[in-house]
Structures are given as C-alpha cells and as structure tokens.
Amino acid sequence: MALTPVAFDDLPLSVRSAIEAETGTVLEAEAVTAGKNSALSARVHTTGGTVFLKGLKSEHRWVWTQRREADINPYVIPLAPRVLFHLVVEGWDILGFELLDGRHADYSPGSPDIPKVVQALRRLDEMPCPNLDLRQAEQRLSRYVAHPADAKAFAGDALLHTDWNNHNVLITGGRARLVDWGWATRGAAWLDPAYWIIWLIASGHSPAQAEEIGQGVPAWATAPPSAVDLFVDANAALWAEIAGDSPDDWTARLRSAAARWQRHRRG
Structure with missing residues (x-):
C-alpha cells in the first residue's frame, strides 16, 4: 500500500x-x-x-x-x-x-558528524533491549540468505535501530539523536554499525574506509567475519529487491553501495 x-x-x-x-x-x-x-x-x-x-x-x-x-x-x-x-x-x-531543533547528519568523507554518529552507536549499544515484542534480526533477513540456517548468525539480545538513513539521524546540541524507531529490532549488537556502513559507502566512502570507521564501535570491532560476510550478501540481495527494475535515486544508490561492499568482502 x-x-x-x-x-x-x-x-x-x-x-x-x-x-x-x-x-x-x-x-x-x-x-x-x-x-x-x-x-x-x-x-x-x-x-x-x-x-x-x-x-x-x-x-x-x-x-x-x-x-x-x-x-x-x-x-x-x-x-x-x-x-x-x-x-x-x-x-x-x-x-x-x-521537536528536535537540528539538522540531518552528513555522512560524507571528512564530515565532523561521523564521530557523533559513532558515539550514538556506542550509547545505543549500552542500552538494554527491553522485554517487548520486537522483530528478530534473523527473521527479518531470513529471505535473503542462501541457507535458512545462515540467518542464525544475526541473532542476539541487543536493541537495534536498523534504519541509518541520514534523515533518521539529527545533529542537535553537538550530538547525534535518532528518530523513526518503528523498525526497532532485537539481534546481534554488530548489526547496527553494519547497517550504517552501507550508508557510509553510499555517501562516498570506500568499503574499506567505511569498515575502518565502524571500528570505533566496539560491537563492530568484534563482529565475526563470517557473519559479516553473510550480512553483506543478504543486504546486497535485499537492496537489489528494493530497487527492482526501476529504482529511484536513493534506492539505486543503496543498491550500488551494498553491491560494492559485497565485491569488497568477496575479494
């Protein structure tokens, strides 16, 4: 609809x-x-x-x-x-x-907003996941993995935002705040920085640069490489589906970013 x-x-x-x-x-x-x-x-x-x-x-x-x-x-x-x-x-x-009196975050290379978003990710990682009926990360991505059992790599008990579109991140009072929590999810703690990395690539960073920025978030720094590979493959498939045959500018940009990250991970 x-x-x-x-x-x-x-x-x-x-x-x-x-x-x-x-x-x-x-x-x-x-x-x-x-x-x-x-x-x-x-x-x-x-x-x-x-x-x-x-x-x-x-x-x-x-x-x-x-x-x-x-x-x-x-x-x-x-x-x-x-x-x-x-x-x-x-x-x-x-x-x-x-009302938050702020502006949308700038994810482009060299932006002073990037350390603020890293701090927001670190703060989110410290928040316990409430006992609510949240969507599960492994369920949300299960359609996009090659084998159903692969989705277990995304399971966890962390509270995730999952939608790191820069329009959902407002810079106000010298820090980053997050809006639009309708897709809050329970899953592995490294997933939120991984979702952000796709947006960093779409904003002009190379995959290697974006992964390096993610190292500022402890959960990402300890993410199992094999699980990350599965996530990258799943999101390449997800964004290809979202973009479809007639993508608009932003879905085409995210499809391209996800595909670039996949090529980088697969060498």
Missing part, C-alpha cells in the same frame, strides 16, 4: 481537534518531506509550543510501526526525542513528539 502524503489541514476535523486537545491550537503547520514511512509528517506551531507529528491511516500495513515506536520510546530516551502523545482517532494513528 503506497504512502500518499497528507497535510495537517487535510486531516478530518475530528483528528485535528484531538491533536489540538494535546498541543493547543495549531497556528501553523509545515510539511516535513524527508520521511518515507509516514503519510502525515509535519511540524506544527501551536499555542503550547512546537510539536512534530507523524501518522498513518489505521488500515495501513505499516501502522504497527506507530505502536512499536510508542512502546520503545521510554527505553531509548535521551537518544530519541520523547513521545508526547499517541492518538488513534477516526481512522488515523498519530504520534506527537518533542
């Missing part, structure tokens, strides 16, 4: 009224176009302050990510912005967040 962007003013009156009961009267609403996982993505300026909203229609196949994000939120503060409210009203599922 494709996501069609919806402006705040186009929401049903009852939904807008329910939001304003939480925020105060909305004075101005700005669409936020960076997100890919929400139909509603807006910054609203209200009599009670400024709030970030994200939402999906209640029948959308991804609506479970809204509940996942609300449930995980208390366990990932202060790395994530605080959820202020969660509403389900007239066919809409809406989350309201404290």
Whole structure:
C-alpha cells in the first residue's frame, strides 16, 4: 500500500481537534518531506509550543510501526526525542513528539558528524533491549540468505535501530539523536554499525574506509567475519529487491553501495 502524503489541514476535523486537545491550537503547520514511512509528517506551531507529528491511516500495513515506536520510546530516551502523545482517532494513528531543533547528519568523507554518529552507536549499544515484542534480526533477513540456517548468525539480545538513513539521524546540541524507531529490532549488537556502513559507502566512502570507521564501535570491532560476510550478501540481495527494475535515486544508490561492499568482502 503506497504512502500518499497528507497535510495537517487535510486531516478530518475530528483528528485535528484531538491533536489540538494535546498541543493547543495549531497556528501553523509545515510539511516535513524527508520521511518515507509516514503519510502525515509535519511540524506544527501551536499555542503550547512546537510539536512534530507523524501518522498513518489505521488500515495501513505499516501502522504497527506507530505502536512499536510508542512502546520503545521510554527505553531509548535521551537518544530519541520523547513521545508526547499517541492518538488513534477516526481512522488515523498519530504520534506527537518533542521537536528536535537540528539538522540531518552528513555522512560524507571528512564530515565532523561521523564521530557523533559513532558515539550514538556506542550509547545505543549500552542500552538494554527491553522485554517487548520486537522483530528478530534473523527473521527479518531470513529471505535473503542462501541457507535458512545462515540467518542464525544475526541473532542476539541487543536493541537495534536498523534504519541509518541520514534523515533518521539529527545533529542537535553537538550530538547525534535518532528518530523513526518503528523498525526497532532485537539481534546481534554488530548489526547496527553494519547497517550504517552501507550508508557510509553510499555517501562516498570506500568499503574499506567505511569498515575502518565502524571500528570505533566496539560491537563492530568484534563482529565475526563470517557473519559479516553473510550480512553483506543478504543486504546486497535485499537492496537489489528494493530497487527492482526501476529504482529511484536513493534506492539505486543503496543498491550500488551494498553491491560494492559485497565485491569488497568477496575479494
């Protein structure tokens, strides 16, 4: 089911009224176009302050990510912005967040943001995985390994974010903060730096340079090479599937990065 962007003013009156009961009267609403996982993505300026909203229609196949994000939120503060409210009203599922005044992280070579993201990964690695019904890394990647048993290499008890698109990493107050936790997962601790490495390659680093940057994260530094090889193969297959025959710019970029990393690992 494709996501069609919806402006705040186009929401049903009852939904807008329910939001304003939480925020105060909305004075101005700005669409936020960076997100890919929400139909509603807006910054609203209200009599009670400024709030970030994200939402999906209640029948959308991804609506479970809204509940996942609300449930995980208390366990990932202060790395994530605080959820202020969660509403389900007239066919809409809406989350309201404290607004982070920041910018998207820059992953390009030489960027001063890279050490900040390394620190965020280290902090995440120190957070215990809560006892919630999270997706399992080995299940998420099982379709993309050559043999079903290979997916066991991704199993673990660490809390993972898994979506290191630089639009999900905001630089604010001199540090990196993570948004969009709907795909939080339980798995091996080295997987999050591995997911990030694909984005580093897509942003201009060579595979060797990206792997070296990952060495700043202890979990990556101790990752079993054979398990990493399986992950790299799986993600090359995953991004080839996502990109398909008619990729847009960003899926083509990620498909190319995953394939380059695979060639590097396979020598």
